[in-house]
Amino acid sequence: MSVQERKERERANRERLIVATARELAEQQGWDAVTTRRLAERIEYSQPVLYSHFRGKREIIGAVALEGAAEMAAALRAAASEADGRRARVAALAHAYLEFAERNPAVYDALFQLDGGLAFAREDTPEPLKDAFAALLETLGEVAGEGVHPALFTELFWSALHGLATLTRAGRILPEGAGERLDLLVERLAAL
Amino acid sequence: MSVQERKERERANRERLIVATARELAEQQGWDAVTTRRLAERIEYSQPVLYSHFRGKREIIGAVALEGAAEMAAALRAAASEADGRRARVAALAHAYLEFAERNPAVYDALFQLDGGLAFAREDTPEPLKDAFAALLETLGEVAGEGVHPALFTELFWSALHGLATLTRAGRILPEGAGERLDLLVERLAAL
DNA sequence: CTCGATTGTCTAGCGATGCTAGGATCGAGG
DNA sequence: CCTCGATCCTAGCATCGCTAGACAATCGAG
Numbered sequence A, B: 001m002s003v004q005e006r007k008e009r010e011r012a013n014r015e016r017l018i019v020a021t022a023r024e025l026a027e028q029q030g031w032d033a034v035t036t037r038r039l040a041e042r043i044e045y046s047q048p049v050l051y052s053h054f055r056g057k058r059e060i061i062g063a064v065a066l067e068g069a070a071e072m073a074a075a076l077r078a079a080a081s082e083a084d085g086r087r088a089r090v091a092a093l094a095h096a097y098l099e100f101a102e103r104n105p106a107v108y109d110a111l112f113q114l115d116g117g118l119a120f121a122r123e124d125t126p127e128p129l130k131d132a133f134a135a136l137l138e139t140l141g142e143v144a145g146e147g148v149h150p151a152l153f154t155e156l157f158w159s160a161l162h163g164l165a166t167l168t169r170a171g172r173i174l175p176e177g178a179g180e181r182l183d184l185l186v187e188r189l190a191a192l
Numbered sequence C: 001c002t003c004g005a006t007t008g009t010c011t012a013g014c015g016a017t018g019c020t021a022g023g024a025t026c027g028a029g030g
Numbered sequence D: 001c002c003t004c005g006a007t008c009c010t011a012g013c014a015t016c017g018c019t020a021g022a023c024a025a026t027c028g029a030g
Helices: A002-029 A036-042 A047-053 A057-081 A086-103 A105-112 A127-143 A150-169 A175-189 B002-029 B036-042 B047-053 B057-081 B086-103 B105-112 B127-143 B150-169 B175-189
Strands: none
Touching: A002 A036, A002 A047, A002 A057, A002 A105, A036 A047, A057 A086, A057 A105, A057 A127, A086 A105, A086 A127, A086 A150, A086 A175, A105 A150, A127 A150, A150 A175, A150 B150, A150 B175, A175 B150, A175 B175, B002 B036, B002 B047, B002 B057, B002 B105, B036 B047, B057 B086, B057 B105, B057 B127, B086 B105, B086 B127, B086 B150, B086 B175, B105 B150, B127 B150, B150 B175
16 A cells, blocks of 8 residues: 555656656757657656656646646736726736746747646646636626626636737837737726 | 759748748647657658758747748738728738737748748848838837827737737637727727 | 869758657556 | 466557659750
């Protein structure tokens, strides 16, 4: 019994190590640098070990995404709870979202750009993903405006944030006007 | 003289063939399927021929992106010119944008998701890219509102459209509410 | 008209990728 | 102490982007 439990514990630890190492490597050198060989070397195991934990690279990306989703949800809720008033809350939420995307580009990519084999907007969507959306909904639902479905409004606001995050990081729009764009977004889109 | 001209013409034709074939293949089976080998086979030349036209795969993606940018600019202007009134013009523009993204996913990816080695938002940005942004600016600048820089407003509106396009296609948000989200975006963001 | 030089293209191969088969090793249970 | 199953590693496959070097066709000079 105890032996088997210890093995399971060690196995779970190793799995966490894989995910953490993949994330670290991705943040340091980009997802392209996260090859199964490099990852295996860093965790000091051979390549096939990775495949005893995950189906393939996609699932590893997915695991990083789930971890990131939980963090993002927490960050969003923390930011929202520290602000007073609906307007300030929305502004704080939006700011926290973009900051998370900027500070954790690899995690953000795993979540929304790369294929982590995750199901979205469905029943079998993993809990952390649903919860991250819920964190947005909690604050944004309040400012959807009359006759506007809160979830639909949240999707729209989220899309705008996502567009700002990705286009900025890809160099499609310059970071200079970031503050102004954000103010304008909150001012116009939210029904205050 | 004439011989050299003929050769140059043939060479230019072949280059167009490469770009068109890459685009076709990408639209049919996704960019992952666009390998240099498959592309070479389709144009009935060997692999190294591709490298006599382009530095590498990135540049081929970039060429598809430029072609797409020109088409997109034309589509946006056509849609805007057919609508009467500022509100209808903005709505038509937004609709045309999302439709282009939906009907040409591979081209859209080449433009805004993949690395085509193109410079954006800079002086040496290729003309078609500047022009596509200009097409957005022409219509959106009219509804930026007082005291709001037209280009900055355009960037924000564009970000929202980009977010909607990418999140929808990635399955992050469902296509059902598309119309409503678009209406809401135009209604709220534009200063009408 | 011939023959070297240039231009164009192809075959073959390099290093790296994700992933897997099959053998070696190790430790728990009898 | 021995057996046998779980665990892990070595080695290898197919494919990727990209390139070197051989070969053939074409051109220009004598």
